[in-house]
Amino acid sequence: MTKTATMTREDTTRSSFEAELLRPALSAGEAPWGFVLLPQSVSARLPRRGRTTVIGSVNGQPFQVTLEPDGQKSHWLRIDPALQDAAGLRFGETALYQIAAVEQEPEPEAPADLQSALDAAPEALKTWLGTTTIARVDWIHWIVTAKQAGTRAKRIRDACDMLASGKQRVCCFDPSGFYSKAITAPRQQKD
Numbered sequence: 001m002t003k004t005a006t007m008t009r010e011d012t013t014r015s016s017f018e019a020e021l022l023r024p025a026l027s028a029g030e031a032p033w034g035f036v037l038l039p040q041s042v043s044a045r046l047p048r049r050g051r052t053t054v055i056g057s058v059n060g061q062p063f064q065v066t067l068e069p070d071g072q073k074s075h076w077l078r079i080d081p082a083l084q085d086a087a088g089l090r091f092g093e094t095a096l097y098q099i100a101a102v103e104q105e106p107e108p109e110a111p112a113d114l115q116s117a118l119d120a121a122p123e124a125l126k127t128w129l130g131t132t133t134i135a136r137v138d139w140i141h142w143i144v145t146a147k148q149a150g151t152r153a154k155r156i157r158d159a160c161d162m163l164a165s166g167k168q169r170v171c172c173f174d175p176s177g178f179y180s181k182a183i184t185a186p187r188q189q190k191d
Contacts, residue, residue, distance in 0.1 A: 013054075013101040015042040021079060023091040024186035034079040034091060035186055038067070038099075043074035046101050050175025051137050053106055056099035061087040064102070070185040071177035105133050108140050117156045124163035131168040139163075142173045145182055 019036040026032065046052050046067070052075065053066045063083055067075035077097070079089065089095055110118065118125045128136065139159055146152035162171065177183025 011100075013045045013047065014098070015045055015100070016096065016098045017042050018094050018096055020094050021084070021089045021091050022186075023189045025189045031081070033081060034084055034089065036077045036079065036097065037070065037185055038075045038077060040072075040074045042099070043067075046075065048134075048175070049073055049075075049178070051141055053102045054099040055102055056097060058083065058089065058097050059087040059095050067099075068185075069176045069178075069183050071181055071183045072185075073176060073178050076185040105137060107133055108137050110136070110140060111144060113152070114140065114143055114156055114159070117160050118163075121160045121164055124160040127163040127166055127168060135169050138173060138175050139170050141175055142170045 017039050019038070021034045021036060024033065024035055043049070046054070050069055051066050053064065055062070055064045057063065058079070061083060065077060067077055070076045077099075083089075087095065118128055128139075143152060143155045143159060146155050159170070174180045175183075
């Protein structure tokens, strides 16, 4: 009897690639960190163009991180200083990365201002709790990508209104940033 192999999502999304560690242009006083741009062929194997959580390794050092969309139908990966040190990464150097999408997207943590607004709006909270993890990821992403405090506050009010009316998905938000251009990879620091 022949066994039929079943592929998990992790198997179908597993990729290896080499990429240069880039230094973002940071504000004065901001703690340093790095990032890598995923090749589009690697990103295309992932389940979505929006925020996507992956497990992986860089130079053999394991990590789990949520990739951010780059607005070009691909993703970028933030490398925090601890992982950078553990993997022996230096800016401008190329390293070997291995990634695969997690089997189930982890539950996102709502920002404090959104959670307070939801707690104050029982009908919105009910819909929030009844929707999917991916929908909550997109609602949070829409809110945190606001460039100004006033826009963020308005998005939170609008989210509560939409959720209270039973709307489970954020309207008119492109989580990849491709159509709106509101979402991009960090700007690289020029030496």
